[in-house]
Amino acid sequence: MQSRVIQVLRRVLVGLARLTLWLSIMGILAAGVGWIWLDRVILSTLPDDLSEYRAFRPLTNCEVYDNKGQAIDQFWVERRVWVPLDELPDHVWQAFVAAEDRRFFQHKGVDLRGIARAIVVNFQTGGTSQGASTLTQQLVKNLIVGKERSYTRKLREAVLAVRLEREQSKEALLELYLNYVALGAGNYGVEAAAQDYFGVSARDIDVGQAALLAGLVPAPSRYSPRRSPVTAAERRGIVLRSMVTLGMISAETAASHQDDLVLVPREGDTQGREGLAYITQVRRELRALYGDELLFELGLQVHTPLNLAVQAEAEAAIREIVDAHQARQGRAPIVKRLPKASWEAFLSEGPGLRKGGGGGSVKEPAAGQCFQALVGPKRDLNKLSAGPFTYQLIAEDHEALARAKNTGGDVPPVPLSRLIGAGDVLEVCRTDAADAVRLGDEPWSQASAVVLENTTGEVVAMVGGYRDTLEGFVRASQGLRQPGSSFKPYVYAAALAKGHSQIDTVVDGPLALPAGNGQTWSPKNYSGGYAGALPMRDAMARSLNTVAVRLALEVGADRIAALAKDMGVETPLRSDLTLALGSSEVTVLDQARGYATLARLGRSVEAVFINRLLSVDQEELARAGEPLRVEGRSLAPLPGGPGRQVLPRGVAYEMVDMLRGVVTAGTARRASVEGLDRAGKTGTTNGYMDAWFVGFTPRYTVAIWLGTDRTLSLGEGETGGKSVIPAWIRIVEALGERKGERLRPPDEAMLLPWRGGWVAVSRGRAPASALPIERVGDGPLPLFGAPRR
Structure with missing residues (x-):
């Protein structure tokens, strides 16, 4: 009995030993397989060296500073400050x-x-x-x-x-x-x-x-x-x-x-901040040059030439001329006219305020909110439709003077009740009264400006519109507008470069030019008449259209377009004779660069919105005109640099002197500032759609445009000389130009006694009576066009 028990125990122990051995072998195999899996699937895919994370810095903010080192903006992919x-x-x-x-x-x-x-x-x-x-x-x-x-x-x-x-x-x-x-x-x-x-x-x-x-x-x-x-x-x-x-x-x-109250301020509102268009331009320029990933990897500190004091005055000046224009011409809330076939689609969208997106129910605007409403077939101002809602215009606004649909510039202001038509879409705002609306507050005209320092090309201020927004549309650099007569300096400069002088005689008379399909084109002057034979200087001062077209015929539209491009007009131009009258669209920034090239005596200029880029550790990475250097790499350069000589210095100065004549005795006489050397040109397009003044002093060029976003007429008599120059004067005065400072003529120019005063001519084309600069005398140089002492 005992031996049988021993045998059973022996068999059990042997079985257990075998099981243990088998389980051990399986465990070792499983561990081996597990380790192989861990090594191949997990460990082999992981980096061995993590030392790079000792100095690791995640993406940080880009910070933007003005010309005095004051922080004015931050932007980011991930908002982070280390x-x-x-x-x-x-x-x-x-x-x-x-x-x-x-x-x-x-x-x-x-x-x-x-x-x-x-x-x-x-x-x-x-x-x-x-x-x-x-x-x-x-x-x-x-x-x-x-x-x-x-x-x-x-x-x-x-x-x-x-x-x-x-x-x-x-x-x-x-x-x-x-x-x-x-x-x-x-x-x-x-x-x-x-x-x-x-x-x-x-x-x-x-x-x-x-x-x-x-x-x-x-x-x-x-x-x-x-x-x-x-x-x-x-x-x-x-x-x-x-x-x-x-x-x-x-x-x-x-x-x-x-029990502390959780008091968290709302996220920052940009409304009321200055320089929003400028900051937007800086952001877009940086992203275009380097891309978001590199910008935020470096945590760049972006230093700009923005002068906040000048920017504030420029914004105030732009609002001032827009408000003045609105006061003269009245409010114009008519946004567009819809054909009857489009009314149903417009009304199905409601007033543009929805709950839960496009598929949600229509939400009625609250008091104070503005939206668009449709004028019905009976032109009833008491039945304006916005989605399922109907509103009546308050009585005071029924007779509001407006010019919303006047596109010819020759119709006097009329009451709104006579001006509107069926299908017109009005900009209106809810009042506190039930079902009542008033006309919208936003002006129907807009304006923009660029202020550029001539020597460096630094943009010290830029205004995109009446009420700029961050990352919004920047009219000064993106808005394409016909420049009208403010384009003529490129035409005259091309003529001077070809061999003309500002005292050469030109003819202002009728022209009939082939326009295709058996049609003819006959350019007319603003005054409607003709002056006959007169000096080029006078033709420029009086902004005579037929003379500009005759010069374009002689010089060639292609050559004019090429010169304008060299001088800074980056927007592609049409190369036909209407170019001479400013029919091809440009931006305000284009015009600022072009005129600054004249002030720089023919040397082109790049607009500089960024002077320096620094790393988060204060290491300088780039200056204007230089490439960005990062970790041994040389990337795209910042705009800037000395520029190219695109116009002979003597020719450029003769053009400057001709533009002085526009200010002293021409269409820009309102731009006269006592003791200040200034030159410039007005521009007004057909039907008073656009009004311009671009002018410069020895140190700054200021370009300003006034117009609309919807191709509407500004109204009868709204010219560059009348409507825009007040803003130019305010901005120039804010710049603090030193009275008596002059843009001195180069050695390539000579002075010519003319009409009891002096004018400048290029040395190579000067008549025998012209004097070299050094012969004028030891005292300060005269303002050309002023009487000789």
């Missing part, structure tokens, strides 16, 4: 450690104890509310492996977290985390979030504010202090209690912040 850890109060990093990783200073990248605790809690609750990712793992997820939801991602994350902790100190990891973490509303890092939510630096936030920021990490949108202040306060309380448990703060300190 702040060193040692500049933050301890309670900032403590709040995040308490909220996200209590054992941060004990573990080596992965918190096994925390994982165990999370498993137990989640098992007990039946959910997944308890997480165990360390701050280092969160960094790895955001920096390296991404946010894919999978077990392989978690394994990669854990392995890299351990490796990263070997490469970096806890303090370095904490600094990187606090500058990288997403905190909602486009904010990344504690500094950007503190500035946005509290209006202060993270260096200055208190314990309660730090706890509120730390509480946002799991779900920044859900816990947003703007959207959900109650939820945000509850999360803050959780973090404060955790800080007390860890001995970071006292219970009394936590209690003192427990």
Whole structure:
């Protein structure tokens, strides 16, 4: 019996031994397979060297500064402002450690104890509310492996977290985390979030504010202090209690912040800020040159020549001439006229205010909101339709003088009730009274300006319109407008370059030119008459159209277009004879560059909106006209530089002198400023659609346009000389030009006694009676065209 028991035991033990051996072999095989899988699927895909993250800087903001070094703008892909850890109060990093990783200073990248605790809690609750990712793992997820939801991602994350902790100190990891973490509303890092939510630096936030920021990490949108202040306060309380448990703060300190009101200012409104068009231009130029990724990788500090004092005056001057024009011509709320076939589609869109997007129900505009409404078939101003709603125009606006649909410039202002027609779309705004609307406040005319420093090409101010917006349409650089007679200096300059002189005799008389299909084109002067034979200087001063066309016939439209391009008109031009009268569209910035080339005695100029680019560490990376140098690479240069000599210096100065005559005795006489050397040209297009004045002093060129966005007439008599020059004078006075300073003639020019005064002529074409500059005398040079002493 005993031996049988022994035999059974022996067989059991042998079986167990065999099973153990088999299981061991299978375990070793499984471990081997697991290791091979781990190596090939996980480890082999991970970077071995993480040393680059010692000096890693995430994408940061681009900051823009004016000419005095004052910050005027920030833009970003991720709104982030880097702040060193040692500049933050301890309670900032403590709040995040308490909220996200209590054992941060004990573990080596992965918190096994925390994982165990999370498993137990989640098992007990039946959910997944308890997480165990360390701050280092969160960094790895955001920096390296991404946010894919999978077990392989978690394994990669854990392995890299351990490796990263070997490469970096806890303090370095904490600094990187606090500058990288997403905190909602486009904010990344504690500094950007503190500035946005509290209006202060993270260096200055208190314990309660730090706890509120730390509480946002799991779900920044859900816990947003703007959207959900109650939820945000509850999360803050959780973090404060955790800080007390860890001995970071006292219970009394936590209690003192427990009931703090969550007062978060609204996100910044750009309304009322100066230089929005200028800032928009800077942003677009940088993106076009370098792209977003490089811009924000470098965290560029962008220094501009923007002069805020001049910018403020320029914006005020533009508003002033638009308001003055509105006062003369009346409000014109008519946006467009729709054919009857389009009425139903327009009304189906409602007043443009919807709940939940295009598929939602139509929302009626609130009091004060502006929208578009349709005039019905009976032209009844008391039955204006906007979607399903009907409104009546207040009585005071029935007779409001307006010129909305006058396209010829020869119809006097008439009451709105007579001007409108069926299908007209009006811009209206709700009043406090039920079903009542008034005419819209926005002016129907617009204006824009560019102020450019002649020597450097620096743009010191730019106005895009009556009310500029950030990242909006910038009329000064994007709006294409016919320049009218303000284009004539390019025509005359081409004629001077070909051999003419400003005192040469030209003929102002009828012209009949073939226009195709058996038609003829006969250009007319603004006055309707003809002056006969007269000097070129007088023809320019009087802005005679037939003379400009005759010169274009002689010189060639192609040559004029090429010269204008060389002088700075970057917009492609049509090369036909109507070019001489400014029929081909240009921008205000084109005109500023072109006229500045004359002030620079024929040397072309690039408009400079950016003088310098600095890195976040204050290292200079580029200056105007130089390439951007980054990590040994040479990238696209910033606009700027000395320019090219595109017009002989003597010819350019003769053109300058001719434009002085426009100001002293021509269409721009209103631009006279006592003691100031100035030159320029007005422009007015057919039907008074556009009005211009472009003028320069020895130091600055100022180009201004007044018109509409909808190809409407400005009204009878709205010329460049009348409507635009007041803004030019205000801007020039704001520039503080020194009286008596003169644009001195070059050696290539000579002075000619003429009509009891002096005019300038190019040395190569001067008559025998002309004097070289050095013979005029030792005193200050005369204003040419003024009487000789």
